[in-house]
Amino acid sequence: MTKKRGFTLVELMLAVLILAIMMSIVYGVVVSTVNAAKRVEEITAASEIGPAILTTIRADLEGAFLPKPEAEYFVATKSSGGGASRDRINFVTSVMAYGPENDVEEPRFHSVNEVGYQLIESKKEQGLAILYRREDLFIDNDPLKGGRLTELYDRVRSFSLRFLEGETWRGDWNSKTQKGLPKAVEVELKIVVMERDQPVEQTLKTTVTFPR
Secondary structure, eight states: OOOOOOOOHHHHHHHHHHHHHHHHHHHHHHHHHHHHHHHHHHHHHHHHHHHHHHHHHHHHHHTBOOSSTTSSSEEEEOOEETTEEBOEEEEEEOOOEEEOSSSSSOOEEESSEEEEEEEEEOSSSTTOEEEEEEEEEBOOSOTTSOSEEEEEEEEEEEEEEEEEETTEEESOEETTTTTSOOSEEEEEEEEEEEETTEEEEEEEEEEEEOOO
């Protein structure tokens, strides 16, 4: 009768050691893969957030119009904070929006709306601000106020606007005072994004022209 042989303690310890080595190698590969994917995702997000915000602002401005001539339906003011520009703008646009006009009506599409952009200082990081987009469905008695604020990005260094009047650029605009829309609007946005766990400042610019 053949006697069955079991594993010795040394053999068991050796097997456990080999398994531990293999698991550490597999863990290292998984961690490296996850970290690489995270870095790629951060770089992608960092490269896309600025252009996405600028595209939204540009689309709103391209739809800007004056329901009544020589009235305050397009107003921008210069402001500063944290050592940088904190400009503000409010206007009427033809960009489509969806929602209830008040607490009674059912949600529906609105082809004419009030829109605005403003910065509010960040309480977390000094020198940075939060960019908000204001949207008020349709047009009420005060087209420069009211509506809902939506946060677009919370690490904005500056938001600067310039307006072309004739051949001269100016820092503010009032459609009532200037009797119409400007020939063009230049938007400069400076934001801070994280790339490889390091803060990187990006500067983005766009110019929107208006037919005269």
